[in-house]
Amino acid sequence: xxxxxxxxxxxxxxxxxxxxxxxxxxxxxxxxxxxxxxxxxxxxxxxxxxxxxxxxxxxxxxxxxxxxxxxxxxxxxxxxxxxxxxxxxxxxxxxxxxxxxxxxxxxxxxxxxxxxxxxxxxxxxxxxxxxxxxxxxxxxxxxxxxxxxxxxxxxxxxxxxxxxxxxxxxxxxxxxxxxxxxxxxxxxxxxxxxxxxxxxxxxxxxxxxxxxxxxxxxxxxxxxxxxxxxxxxxxxxxxxx
Ligand code: BV8
Ligand code: ZN
Numbered sequence: 001x002x003x004x005x006x007x008x009x010x011x012x013x014x015x016x017x018x019x020x021x022x023x024x025x026x027x028x029x030x031x032x033x034x035x036x037x038x039x040x041x042x043x044x045x046x047x048x049x050x051x052x053x054x055x056x057x058x059x060x061x062x063x064x065x066x067x068x069x070x071x072x073x074x075x076x077x078x079x080x081x082x083x084x085x086x087x088x089x090x091x092x093x094x095x096x097x098x099x100x101x102x103x104x105x106x107x108x109x110x111x112x113x114x115x116x117x118x119x120x121x122x123x124x125x126x127x128x129x130x131x132x133x134x135x136x137x138x139x140x141x142x143x144x145x146x147x148x149x150x151x152x153x154x155x156x157x158x159x160x161x162x163x164x165x166x167x168x169x170x171x172x173x174x175x176x177x178x179x180x181x182x183x184x185x186x187x188x189x190x191x192x193x194x195x196x197x198x199x200x201x202x203x204x205x206x207x208x209x210x211x212x213x214x215x216x217x218x219x220x221x222x223x224x225x226x227x228x229x230x231x232x233x234x235x236x237x238x239x240x241x
Contacts, residue, residue, distance in 0.1 A: 091240070192221045
């Protein structure tokens with residue numbers, strides 16, 4: 001459980017920090033009803049990542065991969081940002097040096113109003129042409145399978161970073177700068193298993209930041225962080241304002 005004194009310490013650290021970086025994962029969107037990946041009801045319990053979230057899977061069976069993304073689009077389209085997403089927007093508003101790094105592809109942070117953010121694994125509401133690389137917004141639910149690029153007739157794919165693919169260099173550079181310069185790093189609702197994001201707490205800690213995590217349960221990073229608050233993101237994050 002998050003104790004009152006730990007909350008007080010973190011609130012004070014955030015209030016006095018010149019620069020704040022936040023890293024979020026699926027746990028923050030779980031409070032909006034979006035399934036996580038690795039929990040008891042996680043998406044990977046039903047589907048094998050290597051069957052669906054890899055470039056090889058898309059090459060082998062693009063229809064199957066698009067059907068999975070269509071199912072997720074239908075689900076996510078009904079969800080709204082929760083008080084934790086909204087509190088993060090407030091934290092951004094009151095600080096000049098702020099950056100939000102999210103692993104989530106559901107678009108709930110920008111929907112809440114976050115502006116200074118990197119969606120490092122992409123966004124389920126964007127498509128990218130596998131031939132010419134054009135990236136476009138696409139909010140169709142469901143999207144017509146198989147979607148075709150209107151510029152070159154190439155096959156469109158979700159604008160998502162799959163396993164075995166590199167993150168975009170511009171995102172990595174922006175994240176490195178936010179992690180190395182922040183006074184406080186807040187890590188919310190991530191299992192800390194998927195790299196490179198799983199290494200971000202270490203980067204910030206080694207650069208001298210105060211690192212805190214908010215999660216329902218201990219994570220591989222719990223031993224490294226300065227403060228670990230156990231509980232739901234939607235209950236704890238608004239208390240930090
Ligand atoms: C790359 C997109 C260079 C699909 C996703 C062996 C060792 C080390 C690394 C590797 C290795 N083998 C391969 C790798 C590299 C690989 C990797 O890390 N694999 C891991 C699994 C071992 N990484 C990559 O391939 C990355 N690219 O490294 O490039 C490279 C290139 C080639 C070869 C090597 C290196 C690309 C990663 C792409 C990730 N894309 N999927 C899609 O979304 O459509 S991953 C997927 O996991 C999601 O995107 C998700 O965002 C991400 C992270 O998961 P979490 O957000 O943490 O979610 P999870 O369910 O796990 O946890 C939820 C947490 O919330 C839990 O802790 C729970 O307790 C908590 N929680 C729940 N409810 C709440 C809560 N907390 C608070 N409040 C609540 N209410
Ligand atoms: Zn194209």
